Amino acid sequence: MRRTGILIRARRRPLRALAAAASVFAAVVAWTLVAGPTAAAAPGGDCALPRTAAHHSEGVDTWNAAFPRPSTVLDAVMIFLSFPDAVPELTPAEVTADHFPATSLFYDRASYGRFQLRAHPVDRWIPMPHRSTDYRIRRDWDANRRGGYLRDAVAAADPAVDFSAYDLVYLVADPNAPGVDADATKVVNLGTPLRADGTDLRRLVTVFEQHPPDHNVLAHETGHVFDLPDLYSRPAIGSDADWDTRVGDWDLMGSQFGLAPEPFAWHKWKFGWLEDHQVQCVFRRGTSWHELTPLETAGGTKLVVVRTGRRTALAIEARSATGNDAGLCREGVLLYEVRSNRESGEGPVTVLDGHPATSACQDGSAYPPLADAPLGAGESYAYDAGLVRVTVASHSVDGSWTVKVSEG
Numbered sequence: 001m002r003r004t005g006i007l008i009r010a011r012r013r014p015l016r017a018l019a020a021a022a023s024v025f026a027a028v029v030a031w032t033l034v035a036g037p038t039a040a041a042a043p044g045g046d047c048a049l050p051r052t053a054a055h056h057s058e059g060v061d062t063w064n065a066a067f068p069r070p071s072t073v074l075d076a077v078m079i080f081l082s083f084p085d086a087v088p089e090l091t092p093a094e095v096t097a098d099h100f101p102a103t104s105l106f107y108d109r110a111s112y113g114r115f116q117l118r119a120h121p122v123d124r125w126i127p128m129p130h131r132s133t134d135y136r137i138r139r140d141w142d143a144n145r146r147g148g149y150l151r152d153a154v155a156a157a158d159p160a161v162d163f164s165a166y167d168l169v170y171l172v173a174d175p176n177a178p179g180v181d182a183d184a185t186k187v188v189n190l191g192t193p194l195r196a197d198g199t200d201l202r203r204l205v206t207v208f209e210q211h212p213p214d215h216n217v218l219a220h221e222t223g224h225v226f227d228l229p230d231l232y233s234r235p236a237i238g239s240d241a242d243w244d245t246r247v248g249d250w251d252l253m254g255s256q257f258g259l260a261p262e263p264f265a266w267h268k269w270k271f272g273w274l275e276d277h278q279v280q281c282v283f284r285r286g287t288s289w290h291e292l293t294p295l296e297t298a299g300g301t302k303l304v305v306v307r308t309g310r311r312t313a314l315a316i317e318a319r320s321a322t323g324n325d326a327g328l329c330r331e332g333v334l335l336y337e338v339r340s341n342r343e344s345g346e347g348p349v350t351v352l353d354g355h356p357a358t359s360a361c362q363d364g365s366a367y368p369p370l371a372d373a374p375l376g377a378g379e380s381y382a383y384d385a386g387l388v389r390v391t392v393a394s395h396s397v398d399g400s401w402t403v404k405v406s407e408g
Helices: 014-021 023-028 092-099 102-110 145-156 217-225 265-271
Strands: 041-043 073-082 115-125 170-174 185-194 199-207 279-282 288-293 303-307 312-318 332-339 348-353 380-383 390-394 400-407
Touching: 073 092, 073 145, 092 115, 102 115, 102 217, 115 145, 145 185, 145 199, 170 217, 185 217, 199 217, 265 303, 265 312, 279 288, 288 303, 288 312, 303 400, 312 390, 312 400, 332 390, 332 400
Parallel strands: 073 115, 073 170, 170 199, 279 303
Antiparallel strands: 041 279, 185 199, 288 400, 303 312, 312 332, 332 348, 380 390, 390 400
């Protein structure tokens, strides 16, 4: 399953051009950029983009209560489904090992130990009433057939599973059944929930992976359960365009095969894995200095945000080759744009390429042109027609990066 997108270049922000004339408005709206002798850096609250009606909005000012928040412990049941037209060649334990403990370990590392995903696999195959081929399983699945599959799966599992005891439900199909299509693995959001054990089931993860599965696939789909958007873009049918041009290897919600799958600092802030004091908001014109510690390690400042509009921001973080990012191609300071009014798959995040003339890691990167996107010591990036300049002043032996942000 490929995860990909289209690079959108920085554009001039009309709000900044109007800022000098908007002094009254600026007194009311905290994010408006006003003239001043130096840039002010404050905790992240002033730069928390508002959550909008967009599907999986990147807004961080409030949490969408329709989704479970990965802040402490969540329990997931894994239900293994067999079909009359195939005898499972694997045991449930073998299929479980395809996904756990790897998925739990990914989130444990990403959350700095703040979140625990506990898997509860059913220890037997549960038979479905129809052949796998009868369900016509596909990525773009007929809604009626998909609905029938979900109803059959929940009804078949209900005698063996207390659905009220779990926060997440993984419906795992026999990977060797003839009608199973691995590209159909996804989270299904139900407008009208299914009901079982006195519980409304509004969100189900349908797993159709082959054995062994795609890398990080369940971590990616679980991210949707936590209200994260797809950061790739899906080309038109028949197009040979690359899917990964928006964020490349960065963040598993882009490419689950990426060399740097650690969630963006923005997503960690959204989940509450980062405190507001670990996010510095730049909200006045001038110059500010920031010391960023690597995103993959606990403690310190993780994110600098330049608010660029009502629903847009420039995000700055440091990435290092450790933890979930042990295989990343290039360490450094990563810049990306965030838009809280863009739908999942429609470009809510775009990584800015610090080295647009070069590529890296041709053999392993999901999208080599962005594999070397981070800035190194002594390098700068001019954003928004030069109105914002981000300069990496130094890289310390302890791993921290000193960054200067100049505006105006």
